[in-house]
Amino acid sequence: MTPVLEVKNLSTHFMTRRGALKAVDDVSFTVGQREIVGLVGESGSGKSITGFSILGLVDPPGRVVNGQILFNGDDLLKMSPAAMRTIRGKRIAMIFQDPMMTLNPVLSVGTQMIETVQAHDRVSRAEARQRSRDALGLVGIPSPEERLDSYPHQFSGGMRQRVAIAIALLHRPDLIIADEPTTALDVTIQSQILFEIKRLAGEFGMALIWISHDLGVVAALADRIMVMYAGRIVEAGRVDGVLTEPRHPYTSGLLSAVPAAVPRGEPLRPIPGFAPSPLSRPSGCAFRDRCARATDICATEPMLEIAAGREFRCFHPHLWSAA
Amino acid sequence: MTVFVIRRFLQSIAVLIVTAVIVFIGIYAIGDPAEMLIAPDASPAERAQVVASLGLDKPLWEQFFTFAWNALHGDLGRSFVFNRPSIALIFERLPATLELTLTGLVFALVLGIPLGLLSGLKPNSATDEVIMTGSIFGFSLPSFWQGMMLIMIFSVWLGWLPSTGRGQMGEFLGIHSSLFTLDGLTHLILPAINLSLFKLSLVIRLTRTGVRETMPLDFVKFARAKGISERRIVFVHVFKNILIPLITVIGLELGSMLAFAVVTETIFAWPGIGKLLIDSIMRLDRPVVVAYLLVIVSLFIFINFVVDVLYSLVDPRVRLGGAQ
Amino acid sequence: MSARALFAEDMLLGRLVTGIGRSPKAVIAAVVCIILLFAAIVGPYLTPQNPYDLAVLDILDSKLPPGSQSMDGLNYWLGTDGQGRDMFSAMIYGLRTSLGVGVFSGIVALLVGTVLGLIAAYFGGRIDTLIMRVVDLMLGFPTILVALMLLALLGQGLWKVIFALILVQWATFARAVRSAALVEKNKDYVEAAVTLGIGTPRILLGHILPNCLPPLIVIGMLQVANAISAEATLSFLGIGLPITEPSLGLLIANGYQLLMSGEYWISVYPGVLLLVLVFSINIVGDRLREVLNPRLGER
Numbered sequence: 033m034t035p036v037l038e039v040k041n042l043s044t045h046f047m048t049r050r051g052a053l054k055a056v057d058d059v060s061f062t063v064g065q066r067e068i069v070g071l072v073g074e075s076g077s078g079k080s081i082t083g084f085s086i087l088g089l090v091d092p093p094g095r096v097v098n099g100q101i102l103f104n105g106d107d108l109l110k111m112s113p114a115a116m117r118t119i120r121g122k123r124i125a126m127i128f129q130d131p132m133m134t135l136n137p138v139l140s141v142g143t144q145m146i147e148t149v150q151a152h153d154r155v156s157r158a159e160a161r162q163r164s165r166d167a168l169g170l171v172g173i174p175s176p177e178e179r180l181d182s183y184p185h186q187f188s189g190g191m192r193q194r195v196a197i198a199i200a201l202l203h204r205p206d207l208i209i210a211d212e213p214t215t216a217l218d219v220t221i222q223s224q225i226l227f228e229i230k231r232l233a234g235e236f237g238m239a240l241i242w243i244s245h246d247l248g249v250v251a252a253l254a255d256r257i258m259v260m261y262a263g264r265i266v267e268a269g270r271v272d273g274v275l276t277e278p279r280h281p282y283t284s285g286l287l288s289a290v291p292a293a294v295p296r297g298e299p300l301r302p303i304p305g306f307a308p309s310p311l312s313r314p315s316g317c318a319f320r321d322r323c324a325r326a327t328d329i330c331a332t333e334p335m336l337e338i339a340a341g342r343e344f345r346c347f348h349p350h351l352w353s354a355a
Numbered sequence: 356m357t358v359f360v361i362r363r364f365l366q367s368i369a370v371l372i373v374t375a376v377i378v379f380i381g382i383y384a385i386g387d388p389a390e391m392l393i394a395p396d397a398s399p400a401e402r403a404q405v406v407a408s409l410g411l412d413k414p415l416w417e418q419f420f421t422f423a424w425n426a427l428h429g430d431l432g433r434s435f436v437f438n439r440p441s442i443a444l445i446f447e448r449l450p451a452t453l454e455l456t457l458t459g460l461v462f463a464l465v466l467g468i469p470l471g472l473l474s475g476l477k478p479n480s481a482t483d484e485v486i487m488t489g490s491i492f493g494f495s496l497p498s499f500w501q502g503m504m505l506i507m508i509f510s511v512w513l514g515w516l517p518s519t520g521r522g523q524m525g526e527f528l529g530i531h532s533s534l535f536t537l538d539g540l541t542h543l544i545l546p547a548i549n550l551s552l553f554k555l556s557l558v559i560r561l562t563r564t565g566v567r568e569t570m571p572l573d574f575v576k577f578a579r580a581k582g583i584s585e586r587r588i589v590f591v592h593v594f595k596n597i598l599i600p601l602i603t604v605i606g607l608e609l610g611s612m613l614a615f616a617v618v619t620e621t622i623f624a625w626p627g628i629g630k631l632l633i634d635s636i637m638r639l640d641r642p643v644v645v646a647y648l649l650v651i652v653s654l655f656i657f658i659n660f661v662v663d664v665l666y667s668l669v670d671p672r673v674r675l676g677g678a679q
Numbered sequence: 680m681s682a683r684a685l686f687a688e689d690m691l692l693g694r695l696v697t698g699i700g701r702s703p704k705a706v707i708a709a710v711v712c713i714i715l716l717f718a719a720i721v722g723p724y725l726t727p728q729n730p731y732d733l734a735v736l737d738i739l740d741s742k743l744p745p746g747s748q749s750m751d752g753l754n755y756w757l758g759t760d761g762q763g764r765d766m767f768s769a770m771i772y773g774l775r776t777s778l779g780v781g782v783f784s785g786i787v788a789l790l791v792g793t794v795l796g797l798i799a800a801y802f803g804g805r806i807d808t809l810i811m812r813v814v815d816l817m818l819g820f821p822t823i824l825v826a827l828m829l830l831a832l833l834g835q836g837l838w839k840v841i842f843a844l845i846l847v848q849w850a851t852f853a854r855a856v857r858s859a860a861l862v863e864k865n866k867d868y869v870e871a872a873v874t875l876g877i878g879t880p881r882i883l884l885g886h887i888l889p890n891c892l893p894p895l896i897v898i899g900m901l902q903v904a905n906a907i908s909a910e911a912t913l914s915f916l917g918i919g920l921p922i923t924e925p926s927l928g929l930l931i932a933n934g935y936q937l938l939m940s941g942e943y944w945i946s947v948y949p950g951v952l953l954l955v956l957v958f959s960i961n962i963v964g965d966r967l968r969e970v971l972n973p974r975l976g977e978r
Binding site: 370373487491498499503507614615644652659 | 704816819820821823824827828831832904908911912915916917918928931935938939943946947950953954957958961962965
Binding site for chain 1: 571572573574576577578579580581582583584587591592595596599669670671
């Protein structure tokens, strides 16, 4: 089966007065049909920019400088703006991080949904409204008919995120990119939304890229996980494998900093130091300054190693008995 | 909504009362009202009669109520020059001023909003730079001088447009206005441009700032992610958000344009209340000055009231209340 | 403090200078401002004649076009007015008056507004409410209207005009200072200073005021431009400065009637000077606003 999305050597740079800031640096990955992929990293690791690059929504001075983004075999980077517009919201939808900011405060929820339907399908307003109402019902918003006429400020944060999900679902896209959609919500609502999205993705056979800094969330949701650090994917593989037997020291560092992943009684071990500024990344492996296993060779670029369905970039990976 | 309108209305009344008190203090407490409001050439008998009718021999608080009572009945004294109630003079000339001001406002909006959008959508481009420098130039041009240059260029040199008066007026739906005849329109063009240029800069800047502040917001990006056309994003999503500050400021600026009409009317000999005011100041016709002041303040307060109601119509957060 | 430290990038002055330096337009405007200020200060040494010394005026020289020569060989580069006054000299004197009135009223309004704004922000409560109500009332009415009414009631005069200009300007400063000071007041270091027992005046002047400077500088520039423009307008309308204190506005008004009959220079040249003055100040002020406003700062 051909993958829904195939990203090859994607680089997105921000042109600043102090030089090019490599937000996304030579990133390659694929997303299979109906697959849920978790993209994990600290803030500033480039995970959100990767998502925006796929949709062609990187704001200036940012620019995709290299690579291919094959969506169902077509390169999105070669598409005209008009053609790209027919993909956005129709074939690939996105859910943003902060539901308080993603809906236009002065337009009713109905208007914002109906325009999405009519942007892609030539249907009457009545039919567009009907479809919007159905979508609201689908994501569990009570009395959707009346809610269509409400304005965003009349919804709670969780409800607004449900509206955003409903908008993403309007055209039953092949792929949804969810950029930390639960981060801004209360913990109890987080798990509801999480469950809801997983259910709907399964129900409609949509592939999902879930961007998050929270390993726990990704563990509960994803089939596969990709760990990003300083603009690069440093490790990728099936969720159970990566989380139980991480090969890259950064992944293991992340895991030993997660409360739920550490056995009770053992201390949490935060990763020492800070993520490097994107303007002054060390040469070679960007993690070497913070890495206990680093040696002189880490000053050169580590190649991508592929072993047993696992990819990682490290000269000194953790070795596990099974490997 | 109704509660909001009523509350806002009561506030307006309060401001009106405060202003009336200030005007009263200005005339009665600081100056000598007899000096101010009685013609210098009045005979002693006339003088005594006015003193009695204004209650100037009574205590100050009683004088205030007489003043307020008279004002409520539209009696703001008689013009020394025209020997007619000053309020009647004001209302006679008010339509000319309103016609000029509203036309000027329309000019400013029709030109300013597109230029502001153009500038804000391409910040730091050459177009933006030209528009913004132009707008600084616009508000640096003193209004009176700019009007003189308009007359010099379009009336004296080119001879295209008349430079004084209101021209022939037409009647439409019972309203007399220069807008309804060709001659009237040609008379209106220069004064309206003169009055609008100053506000044009403001409209451009407001629109531009609004665009620049709104474009980076998440909901714009989300709208793009939904596949909404760029045109709809600008003219519906962004524009409706800009409309809120725009309406507020434009409303307030309408008041300031009414005031600035004083300058325009003086230069173009436009027979409105502004020219009446300057003429009255020159002729020491103070009852007219006082009447002008009270009328224009009332207009201001009325405009502010209307603006707030409009504002609530555009912004659902104000209209429906309870923003979180 | 060494000069280098003063101009360092993170110091306010350094930010201002580098900010202006990055925009060629602002550099030109700043140079023009400095030249005009200089011309206004040394004015009497610069002009070929004292235009208000009636002894040197010759009525035969009246309304001469630009470039004409007087009987005694003086060259009237910008022509003469109805009284035979050299326009260039009259304009330099007018510039002195216009700039003087604008800068002086701007500075006094800035001081009054700053003090009231600081008091409102620091003490809060009823004092704050009272001051801000007055500010709102002042700002609710257009500058020109308040000044117009005031002068209509008071009559003409240099100090009356200055008083009117101060009255209409202070509220803008007060509001800006108050909002900047409120932000600063709620920061931890001010609380720490209070805990340390540092006196109120020292906290206000030493800690809070410096942080209100950026908006004050910007508003100050724009207000001076406004004041110059407003004074010119009032004088043009005949209710501003008396004929004995000829500002640029008065010069323009004097030439207004002659404009129609072709003696354009009497009105146009002072007008151009006024425009250049106000335009330059506004350009610099606008640039400073961009530099000091982090929200819309350049990338």
